[in-house]
Each structure stands twice: as structure tokens, then as C-alpha cells.
Amino acid sequence: MKIAILGGSFDPIHLGHMAMAHHVLRHHLVQEVWFMVTQSTPLKDRPLTPFATRAEMIQAAIRHERHMRVCTLEGERAGKSYTVDTVRECKRRWPQHDFVWLIGNDQARQLDRWKDIDEVSKAIVFYVFPRDEETITCAYPHQAMAMKLWNISSSDIRYGHGLWMVPKAVRRIMSEQYLYVESFAQGQLGDRRFQHCKSVAALCVTLAQAHGADLQKAYVAGMLHDICKEWSRERLHSYLNALDPQRLKEPAAIWHGYGGAYYVAQAFGIHDRDIFQAIYYHVTGANQSPLARIVYVADKLDPSRGYDSSQTIALCQRDLAAGYQKVKEQQSEYIKKE
Numbered sequence: 001m002k003i004a005i006l007g008g009s010f011d012p013i014h015l016g017h018m019a020m021a022h023h024v025l026r027h028h029l030v031q032e033v034w035f036m037v038t039q040s041t042p043l044k045d046r047p048l049t050p051f052a053t054r055a056e057m058i059q060a061a062i063r064h065e066r067h068m069r070v071c072t073l074e075g076e077r078a079g080k081s082y083t084v085d086t087v088r089e090c091k092r093r094w095p096q097h098d099f100v101w102l103i104g105n106d107q108a109r110q111l112d113r114w115k116d117i118d119e120v121s122k123a124i125v126f127y128v129f130p131r132d133e134e135t136i137t138c139a140y141p142h143q144a145m146a147m148k149l150w151n152i153s154s155s156d157i158r159y160g161h162g163l164w165m166v167p168k169a170v171r172r173i174m175s176e177q178y179l180y181v182e183s184f185a186q187g188q189l190g191d192r193r194f195q196h197c198k199s200v201a202a203l204c205v206t207l208a209q210a211h212g213a214d215l216q217k218a219y220v221a222g223m224l225h226d227i228c229k230e231w232s233r234e235r236l237h238s239y240l241n242a243l244d245p246q247r248l249k250e251p252a253a254i255w256h257g258y259g260g261a262y263y264v265a266q267a268f269g270i271h272d273r274d275i276f277q278a279i280y281y282h283v284t285g286a287n288q289s290p291l292a293r294i295v296y297v298a299d300k301l302d303p304s305r306g307y308d309s310s311q312t313i314a315l316c317q318r319d320l321a322a323g324y325q326k327v328k329e330q331q332s333e334y335i336k337k338e
Helices: 015-026 051-061 083-093 117-123 154-158 168-176 181-188 191-211 215-224 233-243 245-249 252-268 273-280 290-301 310-318 320-337
Strands: 002-008 032-037 068-071 098-104 125-129 142-144
Touching (some): 002 015, 002 083, 015 032, 015 098, 032 051, 051 168, 181 191, 191 215, 215 273, 215 290, 233 245, 233 252, 252 273, 273 290, 290 310, 290 320, 310 320
Parallel strands (some): 002 032, 125 142
């Protein structure tokens, strides 16, 4: 058979990847498409989601596709995933097949940076997909694809943009395993607010460890508690008016907690009740579940706020109920002064 290999980190896989695979199959250019998951990527320095998780997301995306499959060959090797090594191994394991490689024009322009590219280009043909109206630039044997690449990338999705471009089965894995939570926050917030959320999340984990609470939930709720903090008053009003209109009777300074809880559920698919309540009540402290208390005090005592909260943090570590009560009293005094 002629096999098309679509390589990448797939962190996560999205409908743009699927469209490339469907194109070459629909036009009978190949008989199968193999999604070749990289162990690590030579031209990228960022840490990747665990290999097994990325392979799991691909398997979920293609579970109803008869002519697509996941290839975990590169997961068997340690270190960087070089295409030349993958091509050699494919030729050795499956000498009966002919292989082509699917790439975008952005990759085609970087082929001279690939290890042993001359050997690779003699062993396979590149099928190159352009973006928009760009002219394909490829110095090596290739076949130009008529389909234009979709204007989406995995990095966009990691920052919380274009999530509708992720297959539903993949989004389910993302939400159940709390993938990309820090990137979601970074993509929605300015740097100062994002640093605050990172600091709050770290303190939430510390307090959760002290009191036997779920560390992952504490991290997620702390990281996303202010996700709507930078929305305009008009946007928050419109959002809550559709979902929770009775809350609009309360001061506008509180709205971002209520809106944030709904947004985390709707946009990121995180429907855990504990996380929802912790974000929903993080401004008022009106919910007294362990996680809600943790997020409430961590937000108010965040060390990055610039004042010494170490004694109250220590109290919260020893006795969460007493620390929560003290923070409530401190907040009451602060509001009176304001």
C-alpha cells in the first residue's frame, strides 16, 4: 500500500490534522494515513504532554476512521524524534509499503534544517499543503496539495482559542485529565493577572496537601479562578444575564467569580462540582466546602499581592476552618474601610 505519514506532536490533535488525512484519502492518493506521534520535537523546546496521552487523544479522534491509525514507533525511542530515523525504521519494518510524508508549507520551508534531509528526500516524497494563497516553497521532491490548511494550530488550542476545532472525544480527554489548564489561563489573561493565578494555584496545592484535599482540583481551581477577571462589565453582564441573572443584583466586582465558574465549564469542558463551586464563590467565600475554602483563602493571602500574609497562611495550614474564619474577618474589615 501507499501510506501517508502525518507526523507531529499532536498536542492536541485537531480538525485541521484530520482534514489533511481526509484529503489524501478522499482523492485516493494513499490507502492509509498513519499519525506518527513524536516522542520529542527537535525544533521545539517546550515540554510536551506525555506521549501516551497524546496517542490516546489521536486514537479517540480516529476511532471511527477505517483507514487511519496511530503509529507509536517514535515512542519506542529515547531522545529527539528525527524523521530520518523514523523513515529508516519504517522501510525496515514495512518494506512492502511506499511511504509519503504530509507537511505544511511552513515545514517545507524548514526542510534544510532537518537531520540528513537529503537521505529523507530520496526515500520519501513530501505532500505539501499550502496556507491561504501562499506559493509552496520546497527545494525537495514534493507534490503540491490543492487543499488549503485550516487556520488553526495546536498552540492556539492550548491557549484556549479555537476549541471548537478539537474533536469532541479529544475535548473529553482534555477536560477529564485537566490538560492545558495553565496555558488556558495564560491565553485569557494579561501577564500580571496570570502570575497571580499561578501563585494562587501553588498556594492552593500547598493547602490541599496539608488537609488531604485533591491536589489536582486545587491546582485547576486556583489557576482558573480569575479567568473572567479581565472581561468588561458589559461582557460579564451579558454572560450572567443569560446564565445566572439573579447574581446581577450583587456588586459588579463579584461577577467575575460567577462568570468564571460557568466559563470554565462551558469553554474548557471542566464540569467538576467542587471546582465550579470553588471558582463561583472565591470572591465572597460563601461556600464552605474544603476546596472552596482553600481557593478563597489562597486568593486573599496570595504572597504575590505584596503584603506579609505568612502568619495567616501558616494558620490555614494548621487549621483551615480557623484560617478561613480569620480571612473572612480581615476581608470584612477591609470592605468597611473601603
